Amino acid sequence: MASLEGPGAPPVKAAQDDAPPSPPQAPPEKPSDKRRRSLIILSSWIIVVLLGLPIWWKTTSIYRANLPLSEMIDWADGKACKPSFSLQVALDAGGLPDEAAQTLLRLTQGALDDLNDFPAHQLRLRLPPDSSADGTAPQDALTVRLTPGDSMSATLDSRLPVLSVAYPPDSIPPPTSSASALATYVASELHAAFSEEQAILSYLLSSSTMAPESSKKTRTTRAFRYSHTYHLTFSLFTSGPAPSTWDIDAAIASYMQPVLDVLSLIHNFTVDTQVQLYAAPGVQSEDLSKDDLTSFINAAEWPLSPSIGGAPTINFIIYMGNQTVALSESEKSQSWLIPQWGAVYLLPPTPGSHVSPDALKKPLLAFSSHLLSLLGTPEKGSLPLRLSALARIRSADLLIRASSTLGALARLSLSLPSISIPGSVADGVAKSLRHLSIACADLASPQALEHARIAEAEAERAFFEKSMVGQLYFPDEHKVAVYMPLLGPVGVPLVTGLVREIREWLKRRKERAAVAKEKKET
Structure with missing residues (x-):
């Protein structure tokens, strides 16, 4: 076969001309551009670290005031x-x-110490400066007044904290x-x-869950929880149209106001009254048994006043029938007490x-007697002793309730x-702890009740602070869901740019090391 090569034949292309063309290469980056890019990335991170993070931390951090946690516990x-x-x-x-x-003081004090099985409560006898005068002093819980007599006998005064003791003359110890x-x-x-x-x-x-004596259990379950103010509601319910009026204001002023006055040192009281006609009780029997008492109050139809102003309501009902x-x-009987609610009296x-x-x-x-029981007053003794004991009990x-709230x-x-x-x-x-310390220093004094009341109120107010309780319903998962869509688009370019610069820096370092x-x- 004849060769096509000759002077006029077209030139044959090289084999490499058949390969695909290589993509165009970017011009080499100038050192000034590299420095500029590095400075931009560095300045962005400086702004984020030194300005953005502090502002974010300040605006999103939760304020937590310092609390004396160890002291509270x-x-x-x-x-x-x-x-x-x-x-x-x-x-006296x-x-x-x-x-x-x-001598009598020394022997009586020794006998008292032998009888006392509760060290936290102690009686300390003293002789008044002038035994011939009235030995009663404001700081005395009780005055024992000795008078000669035919035999030993003791009588508590119903109006004053005085115990009168009669003794035979030959009973004085040498x-x-x-x-x-x-x-x-x-x-x-x-x-x-x-x-x-x-x-x-x-x-x-005591740390025990229940006292063994039934009297303790009854007294504890029927008394109201302490409140500085109680609301007293007096209601007259009748089965027919009469009587339609009652002189309750004059009756309260004559027969119940003296008790409210002596209780005013411990509690405040507000009073309201009402009359309801054609009120049918829950039980129609004439002779009510103990089982009928729980169903006597017709709560579905009787309009009993609720708590007013946040103060607990003590209901006193007179039903005429x-x-x-x-x-x-x-x-x-004509009356009965309802624990932690009030009392009912059946009036003919x-x-x-x-x-x-x-x-x-x-x-x-x-109702006066029932009120004392509902407030937790001791049942025995004269009224002055019962009221002073009530102040110490409260x-x-x-004190215990405020301490428990602070611990919680x-x-x-x-x-x-x-x-x-x-x-x-x-x-x-801080205010609760201060008043707790003052109350604990002298629990026997009348001022301890006021300090303990303030301590309990401040502890309750701190525990139920609205702005603090609201944080319980803002979980950390919600914060992540809010921040991720905002930080993702901004953080990815910053992180990728920083990684690229680190790689370039390592590459340049390796090249300099190889040249060296x-x-x-x-």
Whole structure:
């Protein structure tokens, strides 16, 4: 076959001309451009780290005021305060010589200490400066007034904190005596006068879940929780159209206001009244048994006043009808107490359409007794002693409740690190701790109740702070869901640019090292 090569033949292309063309290469980057890019990335990260992160941290961080957590837990655990009630009792020995009075005081105090099985509650006897004068002093819980008589007897004054003790003249112990029947008798009477208060305080301060005596259980379950103010509602319910009016204001002023006045040192009271006609009770029987009492109040139809202004309401109901409570075949009653609610009195029908104050005397006197029971007052003893004991019992109760609330707040703060603690909570805790310390220093004083009340109120206010509780419903997962869509588009270019610059820097470093090695070898 003839060759096509010749002078006029077209030139044959090289084999490499058949390969695909290579993509155009970017011009080499200038060193100034590299420095500019590095500075841009570096400045972006400087702005993020030094300006963006602090602003984000400041605007999104949760404020947590400093709380004395260890001190709060110590109060809750009973380590910060050991409650004690040291009551002062004046021993008015009358006309006894000083030496005989001192001997009787020493022997009576020893007998008292032997009878006392609750160390937190102690009675301390003292002799007034002038035994011939009235030995009663404001700081004395009780005054023992000794008077000569034919035999030993003791009587508590119904209006004053005075225990009158009569003794035979031959019962005065000689100075060298180590025992005395009179001292033992006075000690036993004093112990009996304060035994119920000791039992209640022992129950409050004890770690046991339930006291063994049934009287403690009954008293604890029927009394209202402490409140500085109570609302008293007096209601007259009748089964027909009469009576339609009652002189309740005059009756309260005559028969119940004296009790409210003596209780005003511990509680405040507001009063309202109402009359309801054609009110049918839940039980129609004339003789009500104990089982019928729970169904007597017709709560579905009787308009009973609710709590007003946040204060607990104590209801006192007078129902006018031919009904009585059958306690036994021979004994009947007209009233009964409803624990933590109020009391009911069954009043026989009166002629006419108006109920006079005299007809309301018995119901209101019964309500006065029920009110003392509903407030947790001890049942035995004279009224002054019962009220002073109530103040000390309430002081201990509020002290325990405030300490428990502070402990719960401390444990809540430790278990939820992300919860907000505003400054108002810290101020309330500090105020509560301050008043707790003052109350604990002298629980036997009348001022301890006011300090304990303020401490409990401040602790409750701090624990239920609205702005703090709201943080419980803002979980961390919600924060991540909010920030990720915003930080993702901004963070990816910054991170990729930083990674690229680090790689370029490592590459340049490796090249410089290779050049330096080559120069060294040559």
